[in-house]
Amino acid sequence: MQPNHRRCISCRHVAPKSEFWRIVRVYPDHQIQLDQGMGRSAYLCPQADCLKAAQKKNRLAKVLRAKVPDSLYQALWKRLEA
Template sequence: MTQAPHVAENLRICLACRRKSGRDEFWRVVRVWPSHEVQLDQGMGRSAYLCPNASCLKQAQRKDRLAKVLKARVPPEVYAALWTRLQVKGQGTSAQVDRRRTDEISTNL
């Protein structure tokens, strides 16, 4: 009976599309304390979560939403690293997965 609230506590929200999911589903961007440097995946500090897909990354970048959520300047390298990840992921998996992702994006639009 106490299971539901516990699960909800472990959910993270994508800063672009507001989708809720477990933290393993998202990229984590961290404003490291106390240096305030923004980096990916590791570190203690203020965190933002983003779906690993092109539409959410684009949205986070275009409105500089990531910077607003983190209250820090996000260096272009951070965005570049995420785009690289997306490309590597796309090449590593089959074309089928790519096509399905495109369908998801067009449905959202």
């Protein structure tokens, strides 16, 4: 059985879902979370270039159709450094 594939919202790279970070707009309260929850999702490569482009061009907010707090971007940068 083949794994589920997803596409990075920044670089458009296609890979198995496990290689990406998942950002979720949780239904029905529209809060933005990392990695868990049910609702609209966006996938992002765990690379500095992809994160920088997504933040600069506001791609997460466009894909999730919600305002993305700065604290989420800070959490992603910390996760990248680790």
